[in-house]
Amino acid sequence: MVHQPSNPPYFDGLLHRLAIGEARTAAAFSRHVHWGYWHEPPQATCTPEEYGEAAELLSRVLCDVAGIGDGMRVVDVGCGFGGTIASLNERLGEMLLIGVNIDPRQLQRASDMVRPCGINSLKWVEADAAQIPLADASCDVALALESVFHFDRPRFFAEVGRLLAPGGNxxxxxxVPSERAAEYLDAIDFSADEAVRWSYGQIDLACSLSRYRELAKANNLELTQAIDITENTLPTYDFLYSSTKDWPESREVELFSRATRLLEKASRKGMLGYQVLRFDRL
Ligand SMILES: C[S@@+](CC[C@H](N)C(=O)[O-])C[C@H]1O[C@@H](n2cnc3c(N)ncnc32)[C@H](O)[C@@H]1O
Known part of the structure; x- marks a missing residue:
């Protein structure tokens, strides 16, 4: 598959629904645009408000695994509307927080919405994850919350290996596919499916843990934690199906539901696991 960086298509609809003040979209996605995390998945109610809270919780899970604390320099690559940076900005001090995104519309929304607290410093950088205009060893933590499947992974890992300071992560x-599923996903181009391409754009879901280990090794990094949180994310799917109920175009609902069902089935059958991975800079 030839990698061509581009804005993911789902942001067109999201930005439109936010611009016309659609209340459900605003409650669920005004800050974060990713799957949710539930401590007790069977008790999920899947209201838009609860979804927004679950999305915030997932962002905090990642920040906790990364060990982010006061005074750190953090770059969030594929930062969406800056929700994780907003959360860190509210909770921590003396931070340098940098959001990188290929889509200037998202960065504009982020910089309009997130104002630095105290002496925190915020920067918004329009760039491809494969070529990040930051100096060598200038960051303590790099984050990529549900964005790496859009990137050219080998080039992204090379960039992160370059811009992380020693001891960073x-x-x-x-x-993340199982090893067997990765072979299968290699053989088919998931994004060639019309529904997947229309809904999620170009995505590469074929990077198994062994491939991640190889990528890390080639770039002075080591995979030190792999936490499977699939179960905690599963209520996301019911919310995503219900979120289409006000969409005016039935064809669009059909494509989005079909693509999302593929992801749900692969997750429920153990082919894909929703994982939080930490790589430490050697
Ligand atoms: C699923 S969204 C996640 C957004 C954000 N991390 C969050 O959790 O709210 C994927 C993000 O990756 C960004 N993205 C996609 N391809 C990119 C690339 N090549 N370089 C930088 N950002 C990219 C998208 O614009 C989008 O903001």
């Missing part, structure tokens, strides 16, 4: 979340 990269913490990301991704849909």
């Amino acid at each position: 990269l913490t990301l979340s991704d849909f």
